Amino acid sequence: MESADPDDSRPPAAPRRLPTLVVTAVVVLALDIATKIAVVASMADGQRIPLLLDGTVSLVLVRNPGAAFSLATGMTWLLTLVALAVVVGIARFARRLHSPGWALALGLVLGGALGNLVDRFFRSPGPLEGHVVDFVSVGWWPVFNAADSAICVGGALLVGLALFGVEIDGSRPSREPRGVAAGEGS
Secondary structure, X not given: XXXXXXXXOOOOOOOOOHHHHHHHHXXXXXXXXXXXXXXXXXXXXXXXXXXXXXXXXXXXXXXXXXXXXXXXXXXXXXXXXHHHHHHHHHHHHHHHOOOHHHHHHHHHXXXXXXXXXXXXXXXXXXXXXXXXXXXXXXXXXXXEOHHXXXXXXXXXXXXXXXXXXXXXXXXXXXXXXXXXXXXXXX
């Protein structure tokens, strides 16, 4: 069947990128859970294992009751609710998702948020107050985990996409000055 408008030259819609988001989130979540299980099973709290550069990069088991960089340590329940809101927000955005870059970035953030939520729900001292397992130490930087890394990389990618004008639906804003339509000004 032909288009009702013969001048309709719109490009076909980009495919939905939900599988990219879901696969990315699942991989991040699995990696985060697996690394935390391995570290907790093989290290004591506070134990340091130097890896590179005379210990500048090392493994050290820390149970973090706060947010990134151990901020808001008395607000564990609030951090859990914020992470849940991030998960719900990403789920709502997923319906409009056509950009592969946005799918990757949101998948990284979603997987990281879920990874740390698993700790908040299932680690001591109890549900909504569980301490997140952190174990990667790099110099003066605070100790972090795979979920934190995914959230930071995903967040940086989201900022880059926004700066370059890539929309969640894969489109880019028009570069024409406002008020100038094709053929005007002659």
